Amino acid sequence: MTDVPVLIVGGGPVGLTTSLLLSLAGIESLLVERHPGTAILPKARGINARTMEMYRQIGLEDEIRAVGMPARFTGMILWAESLAGAEIHRLQPARGGAGQAALSVTGNCGCSQDLLEPVLRRRAERLGPGRLRFSTEMTALACSADGVRATLRDAQGQTGQVRARYLVAADGSQSPIRQQLGISRQGEHDVYDSVNIHFRADLRQWTEDRPASLYLVEQPDLRGTFMTIDGTDRWGFLVTSLSHYGFTPEQFTPAFCTEIIRKAVGIDSVAVEVLGVSAWKASALVAERYRSGPVFLAGDAAHEMPPTGGFGLNTGVQDAQNLAWKLAAVLRGEAGEALLDSYDAERRPVGVAVTRSSLLNALSMGRTARQDQAVLPRKEFLNEIGLVFGARYRSAAVLPDGEPEPTHDPVAQYVPSAAPGCRAPHVALMRAGQPLSTLDLLGRGFVLLTAPGGQAWRDAAARVQAPRIDSVVIGDEIRAPDASWRDAYGLAEDGAVLVRPDGHVAWRSRGGAADAPAVLSAALGAVLGLGAVETAGAP
Numbered sequence: 001m002t003d004v005p006v007l008i009v010g011g012g013p014v015g016l017t018t019s020l021l022l023s024l025a026g027i028e029s030l031l032v033e034r035h036p037g038t039a040i041l042p043k044a045r046g047i048n049a050r051t052m053e054m055y056r057q058i059g060l061e062d063e064i065r066a067v068g069m070p071a072r073f074t075g076m077i078l079w080a081e082s083l084a085g086a087e088i089h090r091l092q093p094a095r096g097g098a099g100q101a102a103l104s105v106t107g108n109c110g111c112s113q114d115l116l117e118p119v120l121r122r123r124a125e126r127l128g129p130g131r132l133r134f135s136t137e138m139t140a141l142a143c144s145a146d147g148v149r150a151t152l153r154d155a156q157g158q159t160g161q162v163r164a165r166y167l168v169a170a171d172g173s174q175s176p177i178r179q180q181l182g183i184s185r186q187g188e189h190d191v192y193d194s195v196n197i198h199f200r201a202d203l204r205q206w207t208e209d210r211p212a213s214l215y216l217v218e219q220p221d222l223r224g225t226f227m228t229i230d231g232t233d234r235w236g237f238l239v240t241s242l243s244h245y246g247f248t249p250e251q252f253t254p255a256f257c258t259e260i261i262r263k264a265v266g267i268d269s270v271a272v273e274v275l276g277v278s279a280w281k282a283s284a285l286v287a288e289r290y291r292s293g294p295v296f297l298a299g300d301a302a303h304e305m306p307p308t309g310g311f312g313l314n315t316g317v318q319d320a321q322n323l324a325w326k327l328a329a330v331l332r333g334e335a336g337e338a339l340l341d342s343y344d345a346e347r348r349p350v351g352v353a354v355t356r357s358s359l360l361n362a363l364s365m366g367r368t369a370r371q372d373q374a375v376l377p378r379k380e381f382l383n384e385i386g387l388v389f390g391a392r393y394r395s396a397a398v399l400p401d402g403e404p405e406p407t408h409d410p411v412a413q414y415v416p417s418a419a420p421g422c423r424a425p426h427v428a429l430m431r432a433g434q435p436l437s438t439l440d441l442l443g444r445g446f447v448l449l450t451a452p453g454g455q456a457w458r459d460a461a462a463r464v465q466a467p468r469i470d471s472v473v474i475g476d477e478i479r480a481p482d483a484s485w486r487d488a489y490g491l492a493e494d495g496a497v498l499v500r501p502d503g504h505v506a507w508r509s510r511g512g513a514a515d516a517p518a519v520l521s522a523a524l525g526a527v528l529g530l531g532a533v534e535t536a537g538a539p
Helices: 013-024 049-057 061-067 113-127 176-181 254-265 312-331 337-364 385-389 452-462 484-489 516-527
Strands: 002-009 029-033 077-080 087-091 132-134 136-144 147-154 159-169 185-200 214-219 222-228 234-240 273-287 295-297 428-431 434-437 446-450 469-473 496-499 505-509
Touching: 002 013, 002 147, 002 312, 013 029, 013 113, 013 312, 029 136, 049 061, 049 312, 049 385, 061 113, 113 132, 136 159, 136 176, 159 176, 159 312, 176 295, 185 254, 185 337, 214 254, 222 254, 234 254, 254 273, 273 337, 312 337, 337 385, 446 452, 452 469, 452 496, 452 516, 496 516, 505 516
Parallel strands: 002 029, 002 159, 029 132, 077 214, 159 295, 446 469
Antiparallel strands: 077 087, 136 147, 147 159, 185 234, 185 273, 214 222, 222 234, 428 434, 446 496, 496 505
């Protein structure tokens, strides 16, 4: 019997991210994945700026960008009758434009899943040597109030038992774990059927002078999408709504795939090497709950959505970001079990909103069996800045301070706010003559941000025994060009804001307090599901 605090089932981006985040928090986990290695097909390709913020904070941004597509391909989407034929429309997404650049210290990254996963795996294995087991399948699961017991089987047919306090089910949209637990999903099944073709071909003649992330082909008897992978000779081609156009997955032999690709390029002589084919159906479904006792659903196991908008992978790894610090806090004895209930309360509404938006994108683009003519997408498509940055959590792990709910469009608009529950806003700073962002101060533990006048809050934070709170004064060694950071965070000179390890604001005091240690202790205790946190005596 192997004992481990957390068992992770699934070795895709969500499981791997959960593993490395737990390791960074000092929590041992065991990840099992039934496949022999990481993804062999490109699958998801778009990593949005919010996700890149998370990877930047744990030191992975540069490594991910190094294997991703050239940045020049991420700024445009193009519609055409064929790749070599007449153009229909160009779209420059707001999500990659100058307006978004002012909202974050980083930006989007085009990186296919088969290139991303090895980066995550290498880091996870360095942080937890021997704690990732590929070619290993979970064949049985028993849950109790004290945790889970799982039976594992490796590639040689050897079985073993694992006992864990918690289990993270990152086992995909068909999630056997979710099905065993009897957790139903709500939404729309089988919105459309598709085939992804992974291939090599030199398409630079038609793409070099108009780099785009997607080239959408509109023909009476074929609608498909060229998906940029490296911008030179490795591509994906997505054929959508097979049954609507009389196709079946079985038709897609290498020869037929070559024929389809040449038709979409508009040139019969282009050389094509088919590398892989996968058939799938797009659905828009969200689990009715993300937690069942010691088991937590994450990623596609919790929410399955059409790829129109590129939110699937991003929503999944942000689930991991939300869940990992909470599991760590409970396992370290710094938080009450009730903190874990906030995972469902915070992430399921996000899953619902993003899945709904992805479905509406798909329906608007005329690529389902419901519509017979080519149409351009709804105005929100790839302009969902509100969905990227604007999640405002509402749970017991957030202490509201009375700031009104926003009235702007939650999908396409984002207004930076440090109201409790919101993502802590990006503000440009300087340290020792070098540029810095408020976001660079966050992401590993609780952080208290104050101005020089907030000494009482810093003293109070220093008295907290666990979890440790790192206090950062903006105005001393770290400087803002003007008062912009306090304006952005809604603070007076003697105010403070407490940011959680996932970068969301937990609590804010706009000004000072008569008894700062008592106020901060009570606030942190409430966030962690405790009456109060232990503090040292006055210094």
